Amino acid sequence: MPIRQLPETVIDRIAAGEVVERPASVVKELVENALDAGATRIEIATAGGGKTLLRITDDGCGIAPEELPLAVRRHCTSKLSDDLFDIRTLGFRGEALPSIASVARLTLRSRPAGAEAAHEIAVWNGAVEAPRPAALSRGTVVEVRDLFQAVPARLKFLKSERAEAGAITEIVRRIALAFPAVRFELTGPDRSPLVLEAGGIEARMAAILGADFAGNAIALDASREGVRLTGHVGLPTFNRGNALHQFAYVNGRPVRDKMLASALRAAYADVMARDRHPVAVLFIEIDPADVDVNVHPAKADVRFRDGGLVRGLLIGAIRQALSGAGIRPDTSGASGLMARFSAPAHAAVRQTPWEGPAASPYRPLEEEPHRFAGAGLMERAAEFQGFAPQARAPEPAPAPPPARDFPLGAARAQIDKAFIVAETGDSLVLVDQHAAHERLVYEALKGALHSRPLPSQMLLIPEVVDLPEDDVDRLAESAETFARFGLHLERFGPGAVAVRETPAILGEVDAGKLVRDLADDLAEAGSPDRLKGRVDHVAATMACHGSVRSGRSLRPEEMNALLRQMEATPGSGQCNHGRPTFIELKIADIERLFGRR
Structure with missing residues (x-):
């Protein structure tokens, strides 16, 4: 033709x-x-x-x-x-x-x-x-x-x-x-x-994301090397079942960028369940010369000259904001509970964000024997908690602290050997003792794990993994980071890497699959997050087994010790699975239930 x-x-x-x-x-x-x-x-x-x-x-x-x-x-x-x-x-x-x-x-x-x-x-x-x-x-x-x-x-x-x-x-x-x-x-x-x-912007966010977003959001304002990030991100417990409530803008332009979405997931990785999605409004201001908006005629895709810088800024700013937010409850939890109190017995009440098929009532992991090389971590975590999970001999109960002295108040009672009732100056606080203690143990374990290089176990025969040369280059560039987590690998010719040691805390691991997954992570996001995620998952499993169980009676001083540790621990407002550890009911709302207001 x-x-x-x-x-x-x-x-x-x-x-x-x-x-x-x-x-x-x-x-x-x-x-x-x-x-x-x-x-x-x-x-x-x-x-x-x-x-x-x-x-x-x-x-x-x-x-x-x-x-x-x-x-x-x-x-x-x-x-x-x-x-x-x-x-x-x-x-x-x-x-x-x-x-x-x-x-x-x-x-x-x-x-x-x-x-x-x-x-x-x-x-x-x-x-x-x-x-x-x-x-x-x-x-x-x-x-x-x-x-x-x-x-x-x-x-x-x-x-x-x-x-x-x-x-x-x-x-x-x-x-x-x-x-x-x-x-x-x-x-x-x-x-x-x-x-x-x-x-x-506050009124516009309320009109688009709902009036309850402002009460469950944290403001962002961070800069690094000429890049500025502003906006608002939701509390981990204020989440959604899809990513439609995530809005990202680069120099005022709405974008749907895979790297930004990946960074947002990474920022919430250990405070939210994998099938839940954070709510976020992110504004990135950057020199136009450092971002290419001419990637596609639709102009929804962008390419950053230094994607690692933008990713690191986003993850760091969000984690710092969540950590600095202190102990904050999800207001939708309290409103859902109030609706249950005030609704007729036969009425169906709207589920709160952490309920439903995607987040069924929590059941601890089955008690199975696990081989963890991180011996001593559980003992160190128990020391951090201030009280051991096992029962102690009865001691005279000290006088309870004044309710107004602390954000979570003073413990007043325990319900069903599972929930702590505390009183603050203007509210009633209900705490899930297992979920709260699990989070505290998890944070202690993470601190112990990431404070120094993790121990590794040497393979009798190094495992050679064949990969494309681009993947080998990316893995080699991140080899020092992997070594901190106990994974030791090196180039083995132009298209392969040799794995000599693996993280001991992971036990028996498919080294080939692990390395291929890490190569995919580096290709997509430029960050070896998956290995850290695997280590944190083990820490979460250990925390679940090492935390105080529902069904155990706690003495007043133990309940108050748990409340004080929650107040001092970043991220303690939600458990390792992204569900809330406590709900706060204002006294004014309770008075309205009884027609006093």
């Missing part, structure tokens, strides 16, 4: 496939154009899930009538200089409007500030009409009708109107979170109206 030049209409439709995947993609591009134009009010109207109609109206700077033909021509833009590494706007490629116009009926109407009249231009199937006068007070209106009607093969791959309308709502919410000073209004016969009034 001879080589031939493709028609312009076919070229445009091929290019449009990278930019316009669905109606939500159109909304994203047009809303970003409005924001780049300085809009303070943006209205989005849809019909038929965006397939029939999309109309975006803004009060931005507008487009001069003589520039309207250029606005719908490919690779024409007002936002980009000759430097692709100095991008300070959301759009810059000059592809959105022509790509949309190649697969839909597009009308562009605009009136710049100070202009005597508005003008509009229409495009259909590649044919561009001449600009003509139109009625508009100010700003720009882009109307898109019959999306993909000229490309039926694309149209049939779209989802239902309801699903497409939901995707539009999600993209508007995601963009609006980064621009709280802009008013957004989303309407149409295919949806419930959504109005996000202009205001501060």
